[in-house]
Amino acid sequence: MKMGRKTANVVRLTLSYLLLIAIAICAIYPALWVLLSSLRPGTSLFSSSLIPESFTLIHYKELFTNPSFRYGAWYLNTLKIATLTMIFSTILVTLSMYALSRFRFRGRKMTLTIMLVLGMFPGFMSMIAIFIFLLQLNLLDTHAALIIVYSAGAVLGGFVVKGFYDTIPRSLDEAARIDGASHLQVFVKIMLPLSRPMLTYVALTTFAGSWVDFIFARLVLRSKDNWTLAVGMWDLVNSYQNSNFTLFAAGAVLIAIPITLLFVFLQRFLVQGLMSGASKG
Amino acid sequence: MKRHRSTAAIFSLLVMGLGQLYNRQFIKGLIMLAVEAAALMYFIPNLGRAIWGIVTLGEKTQGLEKIGKISVRVEGDHSIFLLISGLITLFLFILFIIIYIMNIRDAYRNGKQRDEGVLPASFRQTLAYVTDRNFPHLMLTLPALGVLFLTIMPIIFMVMLAFTNYASPDHIPPAKLVDWVGFQTFANLLTLKTWSHTFIGVFTWTIIWAVIATVTTYFGGLLVALLIEQKGIRFKKLWRTLFIIPYAIPQLISLLVMRNLFNGQFGPINQYLGYFGMGKLPWLTDPFWAKVTVILVNMWVGIPVSMVLILGVLTAIPKDLYEAADVDGATGIQKFRIITIPFVLFSTAPILITQFAGNINNFNVIFLLTNGDPVKGDYQFAGSTDLLVTWLYKLTLNNSQFNMASAIGIIIFIIVATFSIYNYRRTRSFKEEDMIQ
Numbered sequence: 166m167k168m169g170r171k172t173a174n175v176v177r178l179t180l181s182y183l184l185l186i187a188i189a190i191c192a193i194y195p196a197l198w199v200l201l202s203s204l205r206p207g208t209s210l211f212s213s214s215l216i217p218e219s220f221t222l223i224h225y226k227e228l229f230t231n232p233s234f235r236y237g238a239w240y241l242n243t244l245k246i247a248t249l250t251m252i253f254s255t256i257l258v259t260l261s262m263y264a265l266s267r268f269r270f271r272g273r274k275m276t277l278t279i280m281l282v283l284g285m286f287p288g289f290m291s292m293i294a295i296f297i298f299l300l301q302l303n304l305l306d307t308h309a310a311l312i313i314v315y316s317a318g319a320v321l322g323g324f325v326v327k328g329f330y331d332t333i334p335r336s337l338d339e340a341a342r343i344d345g346a347s348h349l350q351v352f353v354k355i356m357l358p359l360s361r362p363m364l365t366y367v368a369l370t371t372f373a374g375s376w377v378d379f380i381f382a383r384l385v386l387r388s389k390d391n392w393t394l395a396v397g398m399w400d401l402v403n404s405y406q407n408s409n410f411t412l413f414a415a416g417a418v419l420i421a422i423p424i425t426l427l428f429v430f431l432q433r434f435l436v437q438g439l440m441s442g443a444s445k446g
Numbered sequence: 447m448k449r450h451r452s453t454a455a456i457f458s459l460l461v462m463g464l465g466q467l468y469n470r471q472f473i474k475g476l477i478m479l480a481v482e483a484a485a486l487m488y489f490i491p492n493l494g495r496a497i498w499g500i501v502t503l504g505e506k507t508q509g510l511e512k513i514g515k516i517s518v519r520v521e522g523d524h525s526i527f528l529l530i531s532g533l534i535t536l537f538l539f540i541l542f543i544i545i546y547i548m549n550i551r552d553a554y555r556n557g558k559q560r561d562e563g564v565l566p567a568s569f570r571q572t573l574a575y576v577t578d579r580n581f582p583h584l585m586l587t588l589p590a591l592g593v594l595f596l597t598i599m600p601i602i603f604m605v606m607l608a609f610t611n612y613a614s615p616d617h618i619p620p621a622k623l624v625d626w627v628g629f630q631t632f633a634n635l636l637t638l639k640t641w642s643h644t645f646i647g648v649f650t651w652t653i654i655w656a657v658i659a660t661v662t663t664y665f666g667g668l669l670v671a672l673l674i675e676q677k678g679i680r681f682k683k684l685w686r687t688l689f690i691i692p693y694a695i696p697q698l699i700s701l702l703v704m705r706n707l708f709n710g711q712f713g714p715i716n717q718y719l720g721y722f723g724m725g726k727l728p729w730l731t732d733p734f735w736a737k738v739t740v741i742l743v744n745m746w747v748g749i750p751v752s753m754v755l756i757l758g759v760l761t762a763i764p765k766d767l768y769e770a771a772d773v774d775g776a777t778g779i780q781k782f783r784i785i786t787i788p789f790v791l792f793s794t795a796p797i798l799i800t801q802f803a804g805n806i807n808n809f810n811v812i813f814l815l816t817n818g819d820p821v822k823g824d825y826q827f828a829g830s831t832d833l834l835v836t837w838l839y840k841l842t843l844n845n846s847q848f849n850m851a852s853a854i855g856i857i858i859f860i861i862v863a864t865f866s867i868y869n870y871r872r873t874r875s876f877k878e879e880d881m882i883q
Contacts, residue, residue: 195692294530298530314596421699435754
């Protein structure tokens with residue numbers, strides 16, 4: 166009897182490990198494949214084996230030297246836009262959600278409801294209007310336009326942050342208020358240090374969001390020099406994908422690496438953010 | 447005794463800032479006067495034209511006019527610019543009215559203070575008061591303005607478009623004018639054979655897709671989470687990190703890569719199928735298989751998120767529940783069925799609905815992977831895997847059917863809103879019941 170249970174246990178564990186390994190292969194395979202493809206000589210999509218016979222960095226070099234794309238400039242553009250968007254939207258989101266979570270004022274309920282309702286419209290339904298709006302403000306083809314639109318859009322996704330502030334006990338800031346701290350001091354000295362996981366989560370998601378957005382960026386950025394990576398990549402795919410797959414692979418790897426590393430290293434914060442978003446529905 | 451309050455209010459009603467000046471709050475008063483002057487300078491030439499623009503959408507068509515012997519091209523009204531700039535002006539006007547009302551109330555309040563013998567606040571005191579009592583409003587002003595002009599205004603604009611005939615080929619400015627047509631667009635969408643056929647087809651697939659995509663990723667995530675959390679499994683953290691990778695790679699990249707992986711001619715998936723002696727599958731080119739591919743790839747993208755969430759819930763299950771079950775002599779399967787599953791389902795039910803709503807709008811997976819293809823001949827501008835959102839996108843950017851696109855956007859909104867409101871209510875009742883936590 167005892168033996169039976171033991172063998173059953175071994176069988177269960179073996180099966181589980183096999184399954185886990187199979188899932189792990191599925192999870193990693195696409196990334197591995199594109200990475201190895203980017204190191205393969207030649208340009209074709211087809212290769213007889215996963216691991217190439219010889220390795221080369223020529224495709225990475227071509228990305229930066231080929232005159233028909235300006236990968237270096239795009240990388241800098243994207244870095245600039247993503248960093249500024251991250252800074253602005255983190256500030257905007259934390260401040261406004263702190264206000265919505267902590268203070269009771271007239272119109273608060275309505276503000277929350279409006280945010281909820283606005284979130285239900287398909288995002289790019291507003292594209293055309295924003296396009297004309299930017300045209301009239303003479304902001305088309307500028308990076309400022311993208312940064313403004315991304316940052317303003319980030320506020321609507323701030324429910325996670327509000328949920329987070331809801332969980333911090335009010336007695337903390339009330340004590341500080343009694344000691345004579347101003348609202349801004351309470352926020353900077355007490356709330357900000359406490360909300361580090363949340364700040365990381367917001368910063369990370371907004372950075373990643375603007376790093377990869379191509380829908381809106383493609384609409385706003387008209388000249389090739391101003392493009393972001395995502396737009397350039399999109400163009401690369403549409404014009405070269407079949408004829409020059411390895412080049413595409415190299416570009417893809419360079420775009421994905423920063424985001425993927427950030428996500429994997431900051432996993433803990435990501436999980437916390439996802440969870441607190443979830444428990445608030 | 448009521449002298450000051452009514453005088454100040456009446457002064458402010460006449461000209462913004464005058465009441466403040468009367469209350470001897472000079473800096474505030476002067477700032478308000480400047481605001482009013484700027485506002486008047488903007489609104490006097492623009493407001494009338496804005497209302498005219500929105501009501502008529504322009505009257506003059508672009509055309510040739512004979513001046514003497516040569517015909518000259520005369521610019522007509524651009525209906526869409528008129529509509530949008532009219533909207534912006536109206537929004538600014540509403541803001542101005544709100545500030546105006548606040549100005550009157552402020553003058554009244556300070557006048558009342560003076561009636562009670564209190565000196566009106568100096569400019570510095572006012573600033574201190576604003577940053578203290580009105581701190582939340584101050585914090586929300588900038589985001590609110592951003593949302594107002596970059597989200598609310600565009601949405602209102604698009605909703606209005608659904609009631610016009612703004613569509614290619616006959617009503618595209620600047621060459622032609624656009625007109626209000628009431629509910630004609632919706633009627634066309636539902637009754638004109640070509641449109642209604644596409645709409646019903648795309649709508650049905652959207653719902654099927656949302657259900658399958660939600661269920662597969664949810665239960666896939668549950669399965670993976672349970673596998674990792676089993677007793678006796680080692681390297682839990684390593685597995686979790688490995689499985690989170692699909693979530694960490696930007697969708698833009700992973701989906702474009704998938705498009706190549708599933709390439710029918712040269713893609714490695716078909717290559718491997720060949721090794722096992724199976725024929726090539728038309729992953730992206732056959733209507734049925736394209737749907738299968740989309741769902742498979744979506745599982746790859748979506749399972750990690752569900753996994754992370756469910757892992758979190760699993761660690762939150764109180765251990766004493768299991769201990770109590772042990773005392774009662776429950777087997778592993780019984781514990782799983784009676785404790786684990788109900789607990790997980792109960793605390794993740796709201797997410798399930800959110801994910802369902804999200805999948806209805808899942809633009810990335812469809813657009814980047816199949817672009818809505820393979821093309822379906824009897825559809826209006828849509829392919830076999832197109833969802834309502836991707837159809838909307840194509841109608842807007844490729845086919846200039848703006849009014850139809852807006853109508854579809856409104857329909858998507860109604861669907862998503864229904865589910866979300868239902869969900870919101872339920873979550874509320876969950877919380878009030880306090881069954882968990």
